[in-house]
Amino acid sequence: MSAKGVPGRISFVIPCYRSEGTITRVVEEIRETVSERPEYDYEIICVNDCSPDGVWNVLLGLAREDKRIKLVNFAMNRGKHSAILAGHSFVTGQYVVDMDDDCQSPVNNLWVLLDLVRDDECDVATANYYEKKESAFKRFGSGVNKYTTAVMLEKPVELHIDNFLVMKRFVSDAILRYKNPYPFFEGLVFSVTRRVRVVMMEQRDRGDDNSTGYTFKKSLSLWLNGLTAFSVKPLRIASLMGMVFAAIGFLWGIIILLKKFVFHTIEVLGYTSLAAIMLFSTGVMMLMLGMLGEYIGRIYISLNNMAQYIITETVNIENDSDDQEEREER
16 A cells, blocks of 8 residues: 555544443444545554453454454553554555544544645544543643643643644655654654644543553553654753762862862761661662663563564454564564
8 A cells, every 4th residue: 555545534543441332333423524524434443452351252243244344352451642652554545533532632633633634734533522520530641741741842831742633644755664662652753753733622421431541650661652762862861960969979079179288177977867868869879770780671671572562363454465474563
């Protein structure tokens, strides 16, 4: 398939996890929305990220009724960003839409985003929300991640990829060149293009009573991916802090010598102050060593060719591509 994809076809990519009660409504709304413009064809690629509920059986039922619904099943849970990349590896359309499986993505605003991309006003159009419908803890984590990625990727804070977006096919093809574990979707998009438009919208409530699938562990892992995947700034900050601490230590030593041999006013520092300084400096050193170890560990895992994901089954997807085996174990 060429980088332009099939003209007039929209490829929807939906990572699925604990969405047994919502995915049917999401698919139905996509059908209703696309029917508003008959000139567009569509396909829906649902990736089951080893969900613990019965969403795979629901997806199988949908796929039997409609061949435009294509399914990908993971052997193990690999996280939302890996599931998105897996879905992108099977798209055939000219435009690619990423969205969630919990009814929160405002699909009725699809044409607002797609028209911006179609008219070449941007390469990626993404929704952003006036108010995030999530817990205070999740909002705090999202805020930290947003500011971290702004620094790491050198972009404005307000330019943020959210859970509902439309992109040109060439962007999708380009991000698939990333073959290593620990994918960070926002970083991949901004490594391809900076022609990104943000459209403010109202986010919907979840379509079920489930909480977010992002636990503290997963949120921390995502934050580390954003921190280390596309920038060496943390290592440069560590070097800078090392130089600052060395300079402070050198100057303090000079001051001590001057007090002792010139001014004869040397004071004996208290153990409390000395212990506080040692604990602080040692803590900083351990933090930086941990960061360095994180980089080295990720390099080691990447060199071992650890797969981003392993696919056990696909439905309604033709297996006539030469790189099908690579797709199934990336």
